[in-house]
Amino acid sequence: MTITTPQRTQAEPLLEIRNLSVDYGYDDDAVRALSNVNLTLHRGEILGLAGESGCGKSTLAYAATRLLPPPGVITGGEVLFTSSRSRESGDLLRMSDKQLRAQRWRDTAIVFQGSMNALNPVYKVGKQLIDGIAAHEKMSRSAMRERAAELLTMVGISADRLDSYPHQLSGGMRQRVMIAMALALEPELVIMDEPTTALDVVMQRQIVEQIIELKDKLGFSVIFITHDVSLLIELADRIAIMYAGEIVEDAGSREVYHEPRHPYTAGLLHSFPPLRGPKRELGGIPGSPPDLLSLPSGCRFRTRCPYAVDACAQLVPELGGTVFGDEEPHRSVACHLHDDAVDTPAVPAELAVRPEGRTLLGVDPR
């Protein structure tokens, strides 16, 4: 597996999340878990969502598909889904329940942590594969069973496992069953919520390779949620880094790895050893994610940020272009260091690495 290069093609958007906000709780007790999140997934892309636990990555995925369990409340925004099959396109947040149900699984499928509790323990695997198909397709029982067997074979499980109960399968097999289930109707978008987190590294590798293989074969797009940035750098085309309910950086995965622009991204990269190349000092990020009930003023990361200045406490950074502006039109970052309008010192060398390896060391590009 090679590090994938960022896609610079004029791909059409499949899913556009605009200004999505989510609260947990009601009225005065509400905690804002997502604040005006903007994210676009292009057709055929693997988009990685990364961040520490509790940063809102899963909330984003569940809110975008309206699967957020109570007390989660979507307080604003839109989620535009553009289907090439043009069956149920439009704003997922404003669809009628009937439209939404028709859209679900056919266009947008989700892979949960199958090794945990995503399969109903009291039903056979086959039944659970079939009822997803049955909700959308008019097929004979035997045809659906055949399809289910085909799906299992596709993910490398023998078809006679249709009659197994989830507890009779290993964690890796359950995860494969989940993937097979998600692909039952050949959806255009598959959201994967930490699909490899509970598995050992060998199994993790197999599952990831399987996902890539199936994606190349079936041509779906993926939103891959994980806290494992190193995994994303290998797997994803593009990575969105989330921090305390906001997206702080959105860039190609190679760029995120070699040329981080946000201090938080840089901190995440220092939290694991480099995949190849020279050794890097492991640092981690001091402190812990902020309490969403008492967020710091201005930039949410400033209390842990080594480059924080006075302006960071006063102004909320917006997701916008980097300091290199038009040279990097496809990537965005939410940091005052990259904002011309805010008076900050020059971008530190660590956050100003250029693709050619040229560093604008100490040079203010403005």
Place this chain on the structure above:
Amino acid sequence: MKYFLRRLGFYLFTAWAAITLNFFIPRMLPGDPVQSLINKFQGRLNTDAVESLYVLFGLDENRTVWQDYLAYLNNLFHGDLGISFTYFPTPVTQILTQSLPWTIALVGLSTIIGFVLGTLAGVGLGWRRGTWADNLLPIANFFSAIPYFWLGIIAIALFAVAWPAFPAAGGYDPGTLPGWNMEFIGGAIYHGILPALTIIISSISGWILGMRNMMVTVSSEDYVTVAQAKGLPERKVMFGYAARNAVLPSISGFALSLGFIVGGTLVAEMVFSYPGIGYMLFQAIGSKDYPLMQGAFLVVTISVLVASMLADFVYAFLDPRTRVEG
């Protein structure tokens, strides 16, 4: 299959143990049945009568406990549970077969109705958690806190005395003869309504609360979210995924309460003077009628065993994880 046979063996052993205990416990009590009977007739028995009673109860011969035990098992096998003191000389078996149908019809039906209604309500309330439906919970809590005897007495005071819509006592119209005719059955249903309602009201809250809480727990499981994400119809997710798994603990509770139908209805039958087995047991205790008590206890034990065996099998059928493989 092996699992079922093993369970069956376990229950047969338990039944044997219960029967054996049932044999020994009365023999550890001071006195003997004849003494009790003499007490009941307050000494107005002559020596010949006492002598013949000893013969009748088989206490005239010097037999070992072991011989007694074998005879007891043999009698039990032939449906002979001895002779009641209270209803002397009616055999206990006859009294039990007369009173059992009343209990099973009244308490059995109201337990089933209470379970079905309560569980359905719990499914609905749990599924719509966080909405207006939550306001119904304190009401359910209130009813589950009411002691049954108080509810029964209030029901009689209101609906049989203050506003005499229902009879206060008895199981059927005293003017009719027990039999399969409309008049008698109509009267029996009429007499059964008030006790049945009180049993349903006092038991339904427990089912509602238990099921509602399990629904809330299960609804947050990933597999329910997966079912939603699959675009399954709402009813299918609610019943097929959430309620299907949430009902499992209730099932075993229900089976046990079926077992306690026979034994646990003492209060209900006392309050309503209902001619069921609970009322019989109450009278047997009052008059130290050991054979009747022994018979009633045996029926209670066996029914609890049968019910928990059923619960085991139903549970194994509903939850594949409990089936022990091998």
